Amino acid sequence: xxxxxxxxxxxxxxxxxxxxxxxxxxxxxxxxxxxxxxxxxxxxxxxxxxxxxxxxxxxxxxxxxxxxxxxxxxxxxxxxxxxxxxxxxxxxxxxxxxxxxxxxxxxxxxxxxxxxxxxxxxxxxxxxxxxxxxxxxxxxxxxxxxxxxxxxxxxxxxxxxxxxxxxxxxxxxxxxxxxxxxxxxxxxxxxxxxxxxxxxxxxxxxxxxxxxxxxxxxxxxxxxxxxxxxxxxxxxxxxxxxxxxxxxxxxxxxxxxxxxxxxxxxxxxxxxxxxxxxxxxxxxxxxxxxxxxxxxxxxxxxxxxxxxxxxxxxxxxxxx
Ligand code: AKG
Numbered sequence: 320x321x322x323x324x325x326x327x328x329x330x331x332x333x334x335x336x337x338x339x340x341x342x343x344x345x346x347x348x349x350x351x352x353x354x355x356x357x358x359x360x361x362x363x364x365x366x367x368x369x370x371x372x373x374x375x376x377x378x379x380x381x382x383x384x385x386x387x388x389x390x391x392x393x394x395x396x397x398x399x400x401x402x403x404x405x406x407x408x409x410x411x412x413x414x415x416x417x418x419x420x421x422x423x424x425x426x427x428x429x430x431x432x433x434x435x436x437x438x439x440x441x442x443x444x445x446x447x448x449x450x451x452x453x454x455x456x457x458x459x460x461x462x463x464x465x466x467x468x469x470x471x472x473x474x475x476x477x478x479x480x481x482x483x484x485x486x487x488x489x490x491x492x493x494x495x496x497x498x499x500x501x502x503x504x505x506x507x508x509x510x511x512x513x514x515x516x517x518x519x520x521x522x523x524x525x526x527x528x529x530x531x532x533x534x535x536x537x538x539x540x541x542x543x544x545x546x547x548x549x550x551x552x553x554x555x556x557x558x559x560x561x562x563x564x565x566x567x568x569x570x571x572x573x574x575x576x577x578x579x580x581x582x583x584x585x586x587x588x589x590x591x592x593x594x595x596x597x598x599x600x601x602x603x604x605x606x607x608x609x610x611x612x613x614x615x616x617x618x619x620x621x622x623x624x625x626x627x628x629x630x631x632x633x634x635x636x637x638x639x
Contacts, residue, residue: 332530333542340364341459347467354464354563358555358570359534361544362460365551367452372525372548375449378442379583382435383416383493393418398624406512411628414511414576415494422450422487422587450489453523453551453587454480460553461521461589468563470602476559479520484592486616487519494531494574494582508575511582515628516569518619519590520562522554526584535571543575546582557633558591558616564599565610569633593617611636 337353339346342364353360382390387403394401396419403416435442458477465473472478479485494511511531525548526532532544532552544552560569574582591597595616599609614636626632 332545334545336360336534336542336544338363341366341456341463347463350460350464351467354555354559354567356537356568357534358560358568359572360553361547362456362551362553363549365456366459367449367456367551369549371445371449371452375445375585376527376583378445379418379491379493379585381438382418382442382491383583390416406628407624409625409627411513413513413574414497414509415492415574417490417492420446420489420491422454422485422489446489449585450587453525454487454589456551457521457523457553457587457589468566468603470600475600476520476562479591479595480589482592484594486590486593486620488588488590490586490588492574492582492584492586494529494576494584496579496581497576508577511574511576513628514571514573516571516632517554517556517588518558518623518632519556519588520558521556521589523587523589524552524554524584525550525586526552526582529577529580529582531574531577531582532584533573533575537568541573556588556590558597558619560633561597561611561636562600563603564607566603590620591616593620608638610638612638 336357337349337360339349339353339360339362341362350360390401396402399419399421401416401418404412404414406413406415458480461476461480462473465475474481480487492512497509514535524532526546528546528548530543530546532546533541534544535541554572555567555569557569559567593616596613597616597619598613599611619636622635623632
């Protein structure tokens with residue numbers, strides 16, 4: 320287990336982060352505040368049917384319960400498919416296995432058909448139902464944010480996710496129980512997914528009721544987020560930070576293992592088309608200079624692929 324990082328035990332659950340009720344009309348100023356102060360919030364009354372969440376979870380449990388040799392038939396993640404412990408190709412590892420899928424093609428499912436047989440169709444339907452509801456909610460949040468920022472058009476962010484060419488990704492992570500950790504690390508936690516920010520515009524995370532997600536506050540302190548299987552957790556991504564010229568912050572986060580329970584999470588990463596120029600919106604600049612050099616999503620993504628998870632990946636694109 321030596322190759323895995325261990326972090327100091329920080330298991331006290333923190334409740335002081337923003338909770339947004341999407342059904343309340345006053346959510347827009349709260350949403351803007353949450354993106355400025357935390358880059359992170361929890362959403363309730365989100366409109367995604369619980370049935371879609373539980374059906375996909377049960378499909379994911381079925382997949383991750385298969386023997387390793389069967390799961391590996393859906394790998395390696397190049398970039399889509401099954402991966403185990405290795406995250407990316409630059410030396411990051413974690414106590415995690417995962418499935419990375421595209422959101423707008425049917426191509427991934429060829430790989431699964433050979434493993435699941437007829438059940439592949441059930442898996443595909445569960446992913447599609449879940450993703451269409453989650454994408455709708457993500458767009459609703461982005462539109463409320465545009466209102467809250469008083470910018471037009473309302474779909475200035477959401478249209479990037481709605482675009483047919485949107486380069487969005489879907490990931491299911493399984494963190495197996497890890498019972499031997501307490502003896503080895505004097506009570507520390509093994510890193511399941513190392514600290515990083517998400518490069519896209521917005522990420523929508525849902526997990527089972529096992530804790531493990533931690534976010535870094537502005538002062539650099541890490542806090543543990545209490546799990547809630549019926550709600551969603553939203554991360555501001557690097558691209559949204561750039562589009563708001565740094566007004567919104569992409570949140571640094573990580574997952575630590577929580578033995579002896581396994582954690583299962585599913586994350587929709589809403590991204591723009593590859594050719595999209597990622598730059599501060601002129602309507603938000605009010606005479607300020609851009610903090611960032613100009614780049615396309617393709618250029619940023621390429622740079623991210625060549626970096627380590629914990630690197631300050633936007634740093635290369637900041638104006639000095
Ligand atoms: C990621 O996959 O980028 C994560 O941050 C994982 C979060 C989780 O699994 O809860």
